[in-house]
Every structure is written in C-alpha cells, then in structure tokens.
Amino acid sequence: MTQATLKVVGCFLGLSRERSDARRYPAIHPLDSWSKYPSLVDAGELTFARNILRKGAEVEQMMKVIGEEGTSDNDFQFYLKSEFLDYVYLQQNTFDAVDGASDEKRQQIMFKQVCDVLHEAFTFDSKDTARRYFLRLRQLFLDMNYMPLESAPYQGQRAKIEAMIAEGKR
16 A cells, blocks of 8 residues: 555655654654655755765764774764754754744755755864764754744854854864
C-alpha cells in the first residue's frame, strides 16, 4: 500500500523515533524525507544544506566509534554546522506564536542567514572553542526565531549575529 501511495503523493515525511526521543520536533528525519514540490528556498542552497546534514551525520556516527578526539577539526566543524542547521532551521516551537508557523518570506530569510553561516570557513584553536562558539551562535538564532520579522528586537539580534560571525572568521 505504501508503494502505491508514493506514486500518487508528491512528498514523503519520514518520522524518526530517534529524533522524537531526542526531543527534536517536528520529528521528521531530514535525510529520509523528500519532496517533488518546488522549494521556497534556492535549490542549490537546499542541496548544499542537505550535504552538510549528511556529512554531519557521518561524522556523528564516526565519533560514536572513535570519539571526538579522533576526528579532524574540519570534520568536527561539519558536525557542528549540521547540528546548528538542525536546531536553528529544522526544529520549531509550536507553542510560540512566531516560531510555530513561519510564512514564506521568513523561511527564505532565515534559510539564507543559516546558509551564510554554513558557507563560512571558521578558524578555531580547539574543538572546545568551536563547540562553545556554535552553541552561542545557535542560541542567538533560536532567540531570533521568537522575534517578529523586521521588528526592532529582530534587527538588534541580527546585528549581534553578524558581529559574532565576523568574530568567528578571525
């Protein structure tokens, strides 16, 4: 029955027990899911972001076997960027009026901002520094997710994010 349904529908949302157990909502696995519908965001950037998620998942599996210290700094940064993308863009708080439902314009703006971070080549002196940096940056983005688009608090938060990105490039 599932195969017959897939011929008719234009998308598949793969639910994930692992994501649900980790409280990552909606618990739709981004690498198992697909859509034939045109995207609201640039197709090239979407492919780039999916590749970051894929590489980050590979690094995460590798770290489960050999540990974080066994990964290169470059691989670890892929992992941190994939986690950043997941928490900031793929998850939402349905109990918040702003984050619970994002219109097309907000999705496009937020995705571009997230992709700008994903494209950056950051330099860190250690994995701990990189982790702390991405956790702080993630929190700034999460806080911005609760602010109405183009409001004064949103603009202030965006300025903080831009300053932090500039700091990470040094």
